[in-house]
Amino acid sequence: MQKLKNKRVISRLSRYKNALYRFRELGFERIFSDYLAEEVGVTPSQVRKDFSLFDITGNKRAGYQINILLEKLEQLFLKDRIQKVIIVGAGRLGSAFSHYRGFSREKIEIVAVFDVDPTKCVGSKGVVPIRPLSEMESFIKSEGIELGILTVPERVAEEVYQKMISAGIKGVLNFAPIPLKSTETCIVTTYCVELELETLIYFVNEGIGGLDAEDCD
Amino acid sequence: MQKLKNKRVISRLSRYKNALYRFRELGFERIFSDYLAEEVGVTPSQVRKDFSLFDITGNKRAGYQINILLEKLEQLFLKDRIQKVIIVGAGRLGSAFSHYRGFSREKIEIVAVFDVDPTKCVGSKGVVPIRPLSEMESFIKSEGIELGILTVPERVAEEVYQKMISAGIKGVLNFAPIPLKSTETCIVTTYCVELELETLIYFVNEGIGGLDAEDCD
DNA sequence: TAGATTGTTAATCGATTAACAATC
DNA sequence: TAGATTGTTAATCGATTAACAATC
Numbered sequence: 001m002q003k004l005k006n007k008r009v010i011s012r013l014s015r016y017k018n019a020l021y022r023f024r025e026l027g028f029e030r031i032f033s034d035y036l037a038e039e040v041g042v043t044p045s046q047v048r049k050d051f052s053l054f055d056i057t058g059n060k061r062a063g064y065q066i067n068i069l070l071e072k073l074e075q076l077f078l079k080d081r082i083q084k085v086i087i088v089g090a091g092r093l094g095s096a097f098s099h100y101r102g103f104s105r106e107k108i109e110i111v112a113v114f115d116v117d118p119t120k121c122v123g124s125k126g127v128v129p130i131r132p133l134s135e136m137e138s139f140i141k142s143e144g145i146e147l148g149i150l151t152v153p154e155r156v157a158e159e160v161y162q163k164m165i166s167a168g169i170k171g172v173l174n175f176a177p178i179p180l181k182s183t184e185t186c187i188v189t190t191y192c193v194e195l196e197l198e199t200l201i202y203f204v205n206e207g208i209g210g211l212d213a214e215d216c217d
Numbered sequence: 218m219q220k221l222k223n224k225r226v227i228s229r230l231s232r233y234k235n236a237l238y239r240f241r242e243l244g245f246e247r248i249f250s251d252y253l254a255e256e257v258g259v260t261p262s263q264v265r266k267d268f269s270l271f272d273i274t275g276n277k278r279a280g281y282q283i284n285i286l287l288e289k290l291e292q293l294f295l296k297d298r299i300q301k302v303i304i305v306g307a308g309r310l311g312s313a314f315s316h317y318r319g320f321s322r323e324k325i326e327i328v329a330v331f332d333v334d335p336t337k338c339v340g341s342k343g344v345v346p347i348r349p350l351s352e353m354e355s356f357i358k359s360e361g362i363e364l365g366i367l368t369v370p371e372r373v374a375e376e377v378y379q380k381m382i383s384a385g386i387k388g389v390l391n392f393a394p395i396p397l398k399s400t401e402t403c404i405v406t407t408y409c410v411e412l413e414l415e416t417l418i419y420f421v422n423e424g425i426g427g428l429d430a431e432d433c434d
Numbered sequence: 435t436a437g438a439t440t441g442t443t444a445a446t447c448g449a450t451t452a453a454c455a456a457t458c
Numbered sequence: 459t460a461g462a463t464t465g466t467t468a469a470t471c472g473a474t475t476a477a478c479a480a481t482c
Contacts, residue, residue: 032438032439032440033439033440034439044439048439048440048441048442049441049442051440051441052440052441052442057440057441058439058440058441059439059440060438060439060440060441061437061438061439061440062438062439062440063439063440064440
């Protein structure tokens with residue numbers, strides 16, 4: 001485990017991990033690079049190369065032991081502890097994420113939802129309490145929160161983002177349809193549905209079938 | 218305008234387009250490649266190269282005329298007509314997308330939402346009617362729908378995806394946490410929040426600040 | 435042992451950037 | 459005209475793939 005490594009490699013590792021969970025579920029104990037490659041949609045060379053970048057090794061005759069592989073990968077993603085995440089903006093999208101059940105198996109926990117209007121409650125009551133936005137900064141500091149999902153409207157996104165940064169947030173998943181720039185202390189990943197739909201529109205129109213617009217990269 | 222071109226280029230073009238809307242909003246009429254590059258976070262060379270790949274030209278002294286640029290880019294993304302999109306799965310996430318107001322300015326229209334339980338209605342009533350899933354295939358065929366957003370639970374994702382394909386869907390934005398493979402006739406882009414959070418967790422932990430985990434590519 | 439698979443190096447491929455001639 | 463910016467080619471950079479020696 002060294003250097004920085006780029007996002008493409010890291011997200012492939014995450015996908016290997018998820019594929020390995022599925023293989024293990026199916027009763028497999030060992031796996032070869034070509035099987036894993038097939039499942040994730042990359043080449044066997046790619047799999048072995050990615051692993052070797054992180055000093056993850058297998059057995060020259062018997063492939064990789066799934067449990068050991070998963071142990072290493074989980075270590076890489078800090079799965080030995082709960083990752084606390086806050087959601088900022090309790091609209092429909094924020095609310096959807098706060099109810100999402102898939103986080104727990106990844107050791108991710110939504111610990112709070114913030115909104116200017118804390119009485120706001122779209123849909124049924126959340127399991128996670130909605131708190132006033134004014135308490136966000138002190139919460140981030142006192143709880144040592146590093147990660148946030150930003151689901152506020154476009155017009156306040158930049159302002160709220162700045163508050164998150166100054167409170168000490170280190171990583172933000174931005175769903176407001178405006179690009180936010182990463183800083184020295186905080187990495188942002190922006191997701192934009194319109195943009196994704198537009199690229200689909202382009203490729204569909206060009207008549208590209210089969211070729212993957214597969215993501216992450 | 219030629220060949221296939223890869224997803225990275227296409228999504229940059231979409232981001233140029235959005236940046237240009239903002240510049241125009243601010244009253245600009247012309248723009249140089251370095252300004253646009255700065256705004257989108259790429260190099261000026263990249264901007265000019267991307268444009269030249271699609272035969273989009275400017276003026277050697279006066280840069281690019283924003284209106285003309287936008288005309289070309291809108292043409293690329295078929296903005297001369299409404300893009301009809303269906304949402305499959307009326308849970309919280311599907312519901313959030315069906316209420317999202319940002320689609321219309323991109324000429325994207327959510328024309329229907331499907332769910333096994335059409336009486337299901339999370340949150341307030343949708344503007345878009347929720348229809349029984351059993352009607353999806355005939356709807357896709359009769360309306361000539363090409364694009365869909367898949368927001369069903371993981372366990373039925375593959376099955377529903379197959380139905381969409383056989384009905385003639387050409388592009389799918391998949392939000393079920395399971396990788397779906399593109400086929401000859403249909404391109405899928407899978408988005409997985411957990412994966413995105415995991416990559417953030419990795420980079421945050423490695424202490425990477427400033428370096429962008431900027432997306433799309 | 436013989437055969438199969440890894441780990442890694444070298445080759446290839448593609449995308450980004452730099453540079454500069456053309457030109458407005 | 460002189461100066462600045464494009465459009466494009468060539469150089470660089472990085473990521474993917476192929477190949478194969480090591481070895482279980």
